[in-house]
Amino acid sequence: MEEQQDFVKEVTKMSDDFDRWYTEVVRKAEMADWSGVRGMMVVRPYGWAMWEAIMRAFDDMIKESGHENWAFPLLIPREFLMKEAEHIEGFAPEVAWVTKAGGRMEELEDPLAIRPTSETIIGAIIRRYIQSYRDLPKLTNQWNSVVRWEMRSRLFLRSREFWWQEGHTFHASAKEAIEEADLILRYYRSIAEDWLAVPVLAGKKSPAETFPGAVHTLTIEGLMRDGLALQMRTSHYFGQNFANAYDISFSNRENERELCHSTSWGMSTRLVGAVVMGHGDDSGLIVPPKVAPIQVAVVPIFRDDAGRSKVEAFIDGWAPQLKAAGIRFRVDWRDERPGDKYAHWELKGVPLRLNVGGRDADAGQVEMVDRLTREKVAVPVAGIAARLSAELEGFQKKLFERALKFQRDNTFELETLDEVIAHYREKGGFVWASWCGDTDEEARIKTESGGVTIRVIDEETKPSGKCLVCGEPAKFRVALAKAY
């Protein structure tokens, strides 16, 4: 982490206490808050706007590849939930149930689960709409919120209710379903890297970390600035497990009944937390331009009414160009002093700030300040929209490169469990190692290291040498990390 001057004074320094820093930034940047009901989050406009940008980007991607949005019910009958044994076993501890309803709080005959995810109800319903191979693939998605009864919560990262999209697709062949899960993982990677500027490791989860009921789970894992990994979403291939449990079948060309192959995949408001933790600094947020609710903050500077009129007229001269260029900007006319406004927009992580005073008006220029480098440069107003667009693009790129450098500087290659344990006593980051594939040994890594887990299996690269735990020939190359 770079040295920073104390530009913003109202947040705990990241280096002093990362967790406190995180909570203070999220709240003081007006992104989210607690609601008074335990674990239930309020997402405020500044945080929600980032989520909206993510939603739009992802929604465009999946529409392009033929997915359709649906709305399935919030409440799930118990018998629907119970059908896939592994799935329900995995989710049982965090399901909330509606057991009473109505003015007299009458006990329901059959309790209804509040969806923790919708595989079960979609499976139970979608079978109606799938009869022939001609109905396949069925590519569904829904934007909604789900409830998981978590015991410990953090804003955006883990709350009892969170907002996400859940995609559920049904295919005629295993190959097609596997390709679907791969495709979605590529989309997720693009959201993380191209939109949020957070570089990720992509790969397969170990069997112990695989989604309940899935054949395999794919994941993207980002590295936060405190050195902990964050699972930034997953994509699952179910084989025929759900199709079997819910009898989702179709007639093939030969008029034989076959079970569908299915997938599911989800991406949540947790990503907003990844933006905070992946880019922030001691002064607060740094928001990637592509998802920034405000990309450019304009701070007018003047002494008196005459000065104000002059600056206002000057800004009015070129602001419409920014609007026309689709730049999300705000002119800060609040009755505050410039220094307050600087700190305010820095805390909120607005990529570019324009300081505009009488001297600038005379010179036909503005002072542009970069939130990342804090460099100040004079920018002529002639051609300002094109210049700012280019600067924002450059900012997005710089932010990604900085995060990529951070990730590389914090990625290591080790051979034995002892080395891994010693490493995580000192620092964080990713550690690549080789593993034989034994689940008990995987559990040993976690217990003996104090929480280090296998985050990703890299299937592209052959493992070198021996398993870090048992020393037998390795089958997998894996990335280890402590994670959120």
Next chain:
RNA sequence: CGGGCGGUAGCUUAGCUCGGAAAAGCGCCUGGUUUGGGACCAGGAGACCGGAGGUUCAAAUCCUCUCCGCCCGACCA
């Protein structure tokens, strides 16, 4: 869900040990002077002290229960 700590104005807290008219700073509102990195003066609004019950002539303060938050752990696909 266990262990520890906390909840008093929008925020941060003092007051609680030892019961006896609810305070401060910041923020907010009004007016004025100000404004290129965080101003100042004057006036003002704002709190049933998280909630319920109890002890007492009297409770922010003592007791019980409960809700919410923070830290640690378990759990977290």
